[in-house]
Amino acid sequence: MQLHSRPEMASVFNELETSRLYIAKQHSRAYWSVGLGAVCLLAGFLFGLVGIGFSILVVGLVAGFVIFARVGKKANAYKLDFKYKVIGTALKELDDSLQINPQSGISEQDFIDSCLFSQTPDRYKTEDLVYGKIDKTQIHFAEVHAEYKTETQTKNGKQTQWHDIFKGIIFCADFNKNFNGLTLVKPKGFGGAFGKWLSQNVLGNKQIVELENVDFEKMFITESGDQIEARYILTPSLMEKLLELNQYANSTISVSFISSSVYIAFPLNHNYFEAPIFKSLLNADVLEKDLNMLRLMCHVVQELDLNTRIWTKQ
Amino acid sequence: MIILGIIAIVVLLIGVGIYNSLIGKKNQVTNAFSAIDVMLKKRYDLIPNLVETIKQYMQYESETLAKITQMRTQGANANLSDAEKVQLDQQLGAAVKGVMLNVENYPDLKANTNFINLQSTWTESEEQIAAARRTYNAAVTAYNNGVMMFPSSIFAGMMGYQTMPVLETPAEERKNISAKELFNN
Numbered sequence: 482m483q484l485h486s487r488p489e490m491a492s493v494f495n496e497l498e499t500s501r502l503y504i505a506k507q508h509s510r511a512y513w514s515v516g517l518g519a520v521c522l523l524a525g526f527l528f529g530l531v532g533i534g535f536s537i538l539v540v541g542l543v544a545g546f547v548i549f550a551r552v553g554k555k556a557n558a559y560k561l562d563f564k565y566k567v568i569g570t571a572l573k574e575l576d577d578s579l580q581i582n583p584q585s586g587i588s589e590q591d592f593i594d595s596c597l598f599s600q601t602p603d604r605y606k607t608e609d610l611v612y613g614k615i616d617k618t619q620i621h622f623a624e625v626h627a628e629y630k631t632e633t634q635t636k637n638g639k640q641t642q643w644h645d646i647f648k649g650i651i652f653c654a655d656f657n658k659n660f661n662g663l664t665l666v667k668p669k670g671f672g673g674a675f676g677k678w679l680s681q682n683v684l685g686n687k688q689i690v691e692l693e694n695v696d697f698e699k700m701f702i703t704e705s706g707d708q709i710e711a712r713y714i715l716t717p718s719l720m721e722k723l724l725e726l727n728q729y730a731n732s733t734i735s736v737s738f739i740s741s742s743v744y745i746a747f748p749l750n751h752n753y754f755e756a757p758i759f760k761s762l763l764n765a766d767v768l769e770k771d772l773n774m775l776r777l778m779c780h781v782v783q784e785l786d787l788n789t790r791i792w793t794k795q
Numbered sequence: 796m797i798i799l800g801i802i803a804i805v806v807l808l809i810g811v812g813i814y815n816s817l818i819g820k821k822n823q824v825t826n827a828f829s830a831i832d833v834m835l836k837k838r839y840d841l842i843p844n845l846v847e848t849i850k851q852y853m854q855y856e857s858e859t860l861a862k863i864t865q866m867r868t869q870g871a872n873a874n875l876s877d878a879e880k881v882q883l884d885q886q887l888g889a890a891v892k893g894v895m896l897n898v899e900n901y902p903d904l905k906a907n908t909n910f911i912n913l914q915s916t917w918t919e920s921e922e923q924i925a926a927a928r929r930t931y932n933a934a935v936t937a938y939n940n941g942v943m944m945f946p947s948s949i950f951a952g953m954m955g956y957q958t959m960p961v962l963e964t965p966a967e968e969r970k971n972i973s974a975k976e977l978f979n980n
Contacts, residue, residue: 658919658922659919690933691933691936691937692933693929693932693933708827708930708933709830709923709926709927709930710926711926712925712926712927712929712930713922713923713926716922716925716926791914791915791918
């Protein structure tokens with residue numbers, strides 16, 4: 482049943498919609514006052530009254546700022562309510578154990594320990610932690626934006642540039658088999674084939690695992706400290722399933738198997754679970770992207786068969 | 796003269812590189828087979844316990860159990876060739892799988908904790924052996940490429956290296972593992 486057509490959700494949506502309309506109105510007022518100030522400044526330039534135009538712009542900016550500040554608390558409460566009440570209910574519909582904590586995420590240390598990316602972040606943001614246990618498998622995932630910086634010396638001094646290490650969803654689940662080491666499945670990317678050949682034949686890198694699935698080998702490069710363990714984890718069926726999952730991400734996914742868990746980094750551009758301000762909450766399609774993403778995350782457990790516990794790990 | 800000397804050194808270095816690479820690849824094949832051997836031995840150690848647990852419940856399967864015990868003894872003691880070891884392992888795997896599939900007819904055995912643990916350990920060892928076999932095949936493929944591809948094929952010929960056969964994957968291993976099939980739930 483769709484979330485919007487559930488009778489018990491009607492009051493939740495109506496209540497949130499009332500808040501949204503108020504916030505949208507206040508935001509519109511703020512934008513108008515800033516916009517009006519800008520128009521006055523432009524008119525001031527045209528008619529030689531720059532001083533007056535500039536004064537009106539300052540008043541407009543101050544008024545806009547005051548309106549934003551006054552409505553800020555209410556807007557934050559509305560956004561949190563949306564996450565707890567709407568997204569929380571959607572999660573319960575997928576699996577009763579799933580919960581959301583909007584103010585938490587995947588810690589930076591967890592991100593580093595997952596070994597998904599070799600670069601250590603200089604700036605790290607995370608939010609919207611979803612966690613629970615689907616049948617026998619403990620899972621958690623959150624939005625993550627990790628960046629590193631580079632500094633260049635220019636005439637005007639040092640200039641800092643920020644580059645994405647990763648932006649999207651990091652998914653973590655308890656893996657259904659026991660293993661000791663680290664196995665990494667990384668996107669092959671540009672020059673990957675040559676890099677792989679170089680590291681295998683010239684640098685003598687024995688960490689690279691040559692797998693049988695041709696499509697998988699075209700897409701990914703696999704590294705592990707233990708060749709047998711890597712193949713024990715990456716069975717022919719798991720390779721097929723990872724290729725299927727890869728189709729849902731914006732660019733190639735990265736997967737790591739470490740400390741009894743599987744981490745999957747899904748590069749995605751959308752900021753999920755954000756309550757709309759200028760779009761009605763009563764439209765069913767407002768949740769479409771969020772729900773699709775949630776279904777995908779729950780689907781990972783089924784897709785990777787993580788609830789099959791026929792090995793010694795229960 | 797200097798140029799000729801440099802060329803000679805480069806050719807010599809390439810030769811040493813190819814020679815070492817071939818030896819490395821051959822050692823990897825030996826190493827990969829040793830890993831299979833270790834895992835087979837680990838699996839043989841499971842047999843007495845498994846047979847002992849099953850015997851109490853499955854009197855009608857005594858003939859199959861005796862056959863499994865005999866195969867285990869044969870595999871653990873005799874000096875078998877690599878090919879014979881692999882063949883024996885495939886027969887043993889098929890026999891135990893047959894017994895596991897019959898567990899449905901013995902509800903008491905199906906509920907026995909010791910048996911459930913042994914069954915999980917067996918399934919794990921099956922997958923580990925399959926992984927070791929795939930590692931061996933990857934090592935053999937790399938070695939065979941070295942033996943057959945130019946210019947390393949020249950060195951391989953001089954060293955008396957010949958291609959090796961890869962291990963065939965039993966038909967049932969190619970299928971995905973199904974919990975339902977294994978446990979008859």
